[in-house]
Amino acid sequence: MKTAERSPLLLGIDLGTSRTMVLSNRGARAMVRSVVGYPKDIIGVKLMHQAHIIGEEALKRQSYLNIHYPLEDGVLKEANDQAAESAKLLIQHVINLADPQPGDRIYGVLGVPARASMFNKNQLLKITQELLDLSMVVSEPFMAAYEIDQLNNAIMIDIGAGTTDICAMKGSIPSGDEQVTVLKAGNYIDLVLENLIRDNYPEVQMTNNLARKIKEQYGFVGAPTEEVIVNVRIAGKPGTCNLTREVRTACETVVSEIVEHLQSLIKVFDPEDQEDALRNIYLTGGGAHIRGLDKMICQQMHQYGEVLVRSVPDPDFCGGAGALKLAMELPPQYWEQVGQVSRPVK
Ligand SMILES: Nc1ncnc2c1ncn2[C@@H]1O[C@H](COP(=O)(O)OP(=O)(O)OP(=O)(O)O)[C@@H](O)[C@H]1O
Ligand SMILES: [Mg+2]
Structure with missing residues (x-):
């Protein structure tokens, strides 16, 4: 058969x-x-038992891998x-x-x-x-935008690691003047946070990866609803540190450029569509998890009438x-x- x-x-x-x-x-x-990791030398080859490692595991074994x-x-x-x-x-x-x-x-x-x-x-x-x-x-x-059925009169703000992409959706694949790329996104926040912690708490041992993890767990903008108390290593010993101010400052560094570009991008919509578009602004990408971002962008757009900024249901x-x-x-x-x-x- x-x-x-x-x-x-x-x-x-x-x-x-x-x-x-x-x-x-x-x-x-x-x-x-x-991420793809390749062994640096013969010792790496022996430790790995394979020609390459992909993903998180490669980052964990950075010491003997060349990371791409x-x-x-x-x-x-x-x-x-x-x-x-x-x-x-x-x-x-x-x-x-x-x-x-x-x-x-x-x-x-x-x-x-x-x-x-x-x-x-x-x-x-x-x-x-x-x-x-x-x-x-x-x-x-x-x-x-296709996933959430918002292909027309909507704006997508995708906050990734390397870039934030802001895109006007006008019923077709966005053209050059309907999208902007900003080089401030997750990686930039990590860098600012790492440096702020180093400056304010020189005794705390900080790495870029640690700063990223702190941001991913506690990231917020605007008035804090609770203190950010983080377990850290201080000269090799365990301790805690209040990083509320640092986390807030670092996360807020991405807001002003997003708002600036939003304000210029809204002009690409027909005037009679602008009200609709302003009520359909969506945050996506890993950075959409930062608490308070939707509210803060709304507040900074207050002179534009009713503005609604929401996170998509599953930003990742x-x-x-x-x-x-x-x-x-x-x-x-x-x-x-x-x-x-x-x-x-x-
Ligand atoms: N809970 C969280 N809070 C804040 N930031 C987060 C959270 N989870 C992930 N991120 C950040 O989101 C970024 C990754 O997001 P995403 O996967 O959308 O990026 P990407 O698509 O790989 O990057 P790009 O769009 O720049 O190519 C990283 O900077 C990561 O630290
Ligand atoms: Mg992305």
């Missing part, structure tokens, strides 16, 4: 500088740090073989996390930053061509979920009309 052909495995992949997410139509949902962030600018860092090789390993890794079965056809929609150039997208498609049976590259804010996975939703809703023959597509060379 002839068995019916299995339907393809569909993937939504969000490629970020710091984290890559994958979701599948069969229920997979995973997050990986966008293949998507540093959200897509391929530069046109070198090493970046392309690391990107390929990372993408293969996230495909594997979706548990493809032998004989599966795999179709993937990949979200890349709005600012990715045609060149970057083509480079990425060259890689996915070798890994997927069909792939489409689509702009990231469009994916997040919103882009990836939108990519999967598109893969599931759009029949493959239409993919070419929405994004750039590649298929394996026969």
Whole structure:
């Protein structure tokens, strides 16, 4: 008896500088740090028992690995073989996390930053061509907006690690003047926080990674609702430190530029659509978790009438979920009309 052909495995992949997410139509949902580590020398090779390590584990073993962030600018860092090789390993890794079965056809929609150039997208498609049976590259804010059904008269603010992307949604893929990229995002906050703690508490041992963890646990802007008391090491000994002021100051460094760009971006909407757009402002990306950010942006936009800023329901996975939703809703023959597509060379 002839068995019916299995339907393809569909993937939504969000490629970020710091984290890559994958979701599948069969229920997979995973997050990986966008890092590939290669052993520095023969000792590393012995310790690792493998040629490379991907994700958080690579960061934990930094001491004997050369660390690569293949998507540093959200897509391929530069046109070198090493970046392309690391990107390929990372993408293969996230495909594997979706548990493809032998004989599966795999179709993937990949979200890349709005600012990715045609060149970057083509480079990425060259890689996915070798890994997927069909792939489409689509702009990231469009994916997040697609997930929450806000493709028209809405503004997406995606606060990632390397950049904050602010994008006006006007019913189609945003064009150049409908989006802005600000280089202040999560990494910048970490750096400011690390330096503030070093300056104010020189005896506390602080690293960039520790500052990031403190921000992720306690990050807030505006008036504090509780004190941020953190366990730290002081000259090797355990202790506690009140970092309320430092966390607030560091997190607030991203607000003024977001507001400035919001104010100039609102002008790209027709005047009769501006009220709607101002009531549909969404925060996404890891930075959307910072408490009080929605309220503070609203307050600073008060002269614009009614302004509503909300976080999307699942800021970490919103882009990836939108990519999967598109893969599931759009029949493959239409993919070419929405994004750039590649298929394996026969
Ligand atoms: N709970 C949290 N509170 C504050 N910041 C957080 C939280 N969780 C994650 N972040 C920060 O969000 C950033 C990562 O977000 P995201 O995964 O959206 O970035 P990315 O897509 O990899 O980066 P980019 O968009 O710049 O390419 C990091 O700076 C991380 O520290
Ligand atoms: Mg991102």
